[in-house]
Amino acid sequence: MRFVRSFCIHGIGMSSAPSPVFFRTGLAWLVLVAAAIAGAYWWWAIGRPVALPDAPSERIACVSYAPFREVGETPLDPKAFISPERIDADLRALSQRFDCVRTYSQGQGLSAVPRIAGRYGMKVLLGIWLGGDAEANAQQVRLGIATANAYPQVLRGVIVGNEVLLRGELSAPQLAVYLREVRAAVTVPVSYADVWEFWLRHPELARSVDFLTIHILPYWEDRPVSPQRAVQHVAAVYAKVQQAFPGRRVMIGETGWPSAGRPRHAASASVVNEARYLREFLRYAATVHMPYNVIEAFDQPWKRAQEGTAGGYWGIFDAQARPKFPMQGPVTESPRWWAGWLAGALGAGLFALAGAWRRRWHGWRGWATLGLAGIASGCALAWQFRQMLFACRGGWEWTVSFAACVLALFTALRLARWIALRLGTSAPLAASAGWWRSAWLFGLAFYGLLLVFDGRYRDFPLGLFMLPCVGHALVGWLSDRRAVAMPLLEERFLAAWLPVLAATVVVQEAGLTPVVWLWLGLNLLLALPVMFDWRDARRLHA
Numbered sequence: 353m354r355f356v357r358s359f360c361i362h363g364i365g366m367s368s369a370p371s372p373v374f375f376r377t378g379l380a381w382l383v384l385v386a387a388a389i390a391g392a393y394w395w396w397a398i399g400r401p402v403a404l405p406d407a408p409s410e411r412i413a414c415v416s417y418a419p420f421r422e423v424g425e426t427p428l429d430p431k432a433f434i435s436p437e438r439i440d441a442d443l444r445a446l447s448q449r450f451d452c453v454r455t456y457s458q459g460q461g462l463s464a465v466p467r468i469a470g471r472y473g474m475k476v477l478l479g480i481w482l483g484g485d486a487e488a489n490a491q492q493v494r495l496g497i498a499t500a501n502a503y504p505q506v507l508r509g510v511i512v513g514n515e516v517l518l519r520g521e522l523s524a525p526q527l528a529v530y531l532r533e534v535r536a537a538v539t540v541p542v543s544y545a546d547v548w549e550f551w552l553r554h555p556e557l558a559r560s561v562d563f564l565t566i567h568i569l570p571y572w573e574d575r576p577v578s579p580q581r582a583v584q585h586v587a588a589v590y591a592k593v594q595q596a597f598p599g600r601r602v603m604i605g606e607t608g609w610p611s612a613g614r615p616r617h618a619a620s621a622s623v624v625n626e627a628r629y630l631r632e633f634l635r636y637a638a639t640v641h642m643p644y645n646v647i648e649a650f651d652q653p654w655k656r657a658q659e660g661t662a663g664g665y666w667g668i669f670d671a672q673a674r675p676k677f678p679m680q681g682p683v684t685e686s687p688r689w690w691a692g693w694l695a696g697a698l699g700a701g702l703f704a705l706a707g708a709w710r711r712r713w714h715g716w717r718g719w720a721t722l723g724l725a726g727i728a729s730g731c732a733l734a735w736q737f738r739q740m741l742f743a744c745r746g747g748w749e750w751t752v753s754f755a756a757c758v759l760a761l762f763t764a765l766r767l768a769r770w771i772a773l774r775l776g777t778s779a780p781l782a783a784s785a786g787w788w789r790s791a792w793l794f795g796l797a798f799y800g801l802l803l804v805f806d807g808r809y810r811d812f813p814l815g816l817f818m819l820p821c822v823g824h825a826l827v828g829w830l831s832d833r834r835a836v837a838m839p840l841l842e843e844r845f846l847a848a849w850l851p852v853l854a855a856t857v858v859v860q861e862a863g864l865t866p867v868v869w870l871w872l873g874l875n876l877l878l879a880l881p882v883m884f885d886w887r888d889a890r891r892l893h894a
Contacts, residue, residue: 704723
């Protein structure tokens, strides 16, 4: 009887109940197949055209214009200067679709915007930038007043200060002094622009302006709004502000949606969602005849330093002045979706080559293991590379991100060889975690801390961590539980904290985006094998 019991437990004898070995290998095959299919499906899905309601017209009333879109350009550089020739080329192109442009500051060449806009029959909302530097503010006010008085026929208004209360750089009384100064010196209407809540907090500012300029950005709300409900939110907020300031003219000075960046609760940044929001907003605006300005004409790469990936992708046109989506007809998230399939095919070939070196298994199971692992890894790394194209701002970020992807690839190759041997021979094997697992535990815990304490502008690098997390989970699942080594103290500490950090991120995002649940899943996949090794090692040494 003792022989028969051992015979059945190890899956060698005939038994009506599935053996533990069969269950483990069967589940491992299921995970490999699911990972490969999921990766291929994701790339296929983002290449499908999505039907959206058409905008009422290609033309848009007004759009934010900042010309700082080339590599290295930023308005934060006091020496930056945009030539009149570049502004002329931009406004000539924008005049084909926009009736007006909004600027945010004077100097750096932007004082030429009204003169050039007048050539193409465009109007201008002239911006005067205010901050915490009184001397810089005085210079901006002098330039703004001079420009406004030189081209009053071109201007729809002067906007003195942009979100300076939100940034906490001026108080409401200080701001009112600047507003009164400009209002007394120009002949065109004067306003101040800020997030709508700050007008409700400082209603006294309404006495210092000719009209109110409010920003309604559903993606950036403290409680982000999904793209499906975003326009209803805008309508409700607009009505609320009108009710708070009866009889006063209210303009939406900024509204829009980012085409790339991390999701915020139910608000997901994508090309499809940007097109959806803008089209639906324009349909709504046409029915209520309200003044509005869309943010923004061109993507602004420099904003990524302040607002994360999403900050750089609010443009209707990309940084190369190419339209990101049409205003009528279906919209495709990624026309080059086939690149993900190509990466999966290359991954399968690479993993097969790596697995063939000093091969210790025979038959199709090992090759199938490597092929499936290669497809899944290639698709995941291609996803991560796509994210890097949006997020990386310079040589240092590219170097660090690329090095992390290379490390993930080598980790996956190493683990895939072990899994191929295990599934190809069906022999029980003891896994040696080595420093690889410790390194990924530390990396995942470190990034988890960043997401918890400084995560507003950080992306979720799922494609990067997918490889080591799934790989180590499969190795831990398939390893011989009778020969488990005690994990290092540091590994146990990190593994205990990973689920806590990831669960905190889920709570912060109110559990409303699938990305945070995937992030929690990856943390569990890397942490649980360590905890199980700890448990089994204690049993073995008890």
